[in-house]
Amino acid sequence: MITLQNLTMRREERLILDHVNLQINEGEQWVILGRNGSGKTTILEMINGYLFPSSGRVEVMGHVYGQVDVREVRKKIGYISQSLMEKLNLSDPVWEVAATGEYGFLRFYQEIPGEVKEKALHILEQLNILHLAEKPLGVLSQGERKKAMLARVIMSDPSLLILDEPCSGLDLYEREKLLADLEQLSKKPLQMVYVTHHIEEIMPFFTHTAVVHEGKILASGHKEDVLKDELFKQVFDVDVKLVWDAGRPWLHVQA
């Protein structure tokens, strides 16, 4: 479903990605982990076709970038990121923010068809935020904004969902609610690539993990094979012990 081959990215003489290879197959749910500045977002932007590598090959859902109109591929990709959040209009009502997902627009300049509004309201109801439908996006809490973005993504019925640190800024309650929503979504035929710094966000439904370090993929594969104490010591330079509890990994920092 996604093949990244030998991706290299240079910026001002700096090597930001260094021969990145990653194979993501249908039915797998991936988490990409790594420290600040390791190159995670750069990889996501390449999968979305917003950035092109200096060299290498990107194939997404059977389309090789450079040979297709990436805007067409993007219609099948849902993207949740802080940079997209910043592009949305804070004065737009939440239902309208969700409805824009139907077309991939950032905002509407014409009347929205009744059935599109109905569909948006239905999705808000599923996510338990129907009561926020008429509120402007700007008055929502961080957690509620994330849910509005999720509604916008669900509206577009994507085959691939890319999430860049969706839980950042959320308290424990909001984080767990968002993760539970994602778990529900994972039951659809919907593939996810989820970027985070926090391994406890690796819910049981995630099957695979890649660890990015200084622009390289340090390890990738089944999460149980990749998530090892030694790897965390190497990446985070902190002595940790990894413990699995209820199907989720947790890190204990050693004294």
Ligand SMILES: Nc1ncnc2c1ncn2[C@@H]1O[C@H](COP(=O)(O)OP(=O)(O)OP(=O)(O)O)[C@@H](O)[C@H]1O
């Ligand atoms: N346009 C750019 N020009 C120069 N350097 C850039 C540019 N975009 C990203 N970088 C650098 O590339 C490196 C990787 O950035 P990236 O955003 O992919 O990291 P990340 O792993 O997502 O980090 P974080 O977890 O902090 O979001 C960083 O050191 C960043 O400063």
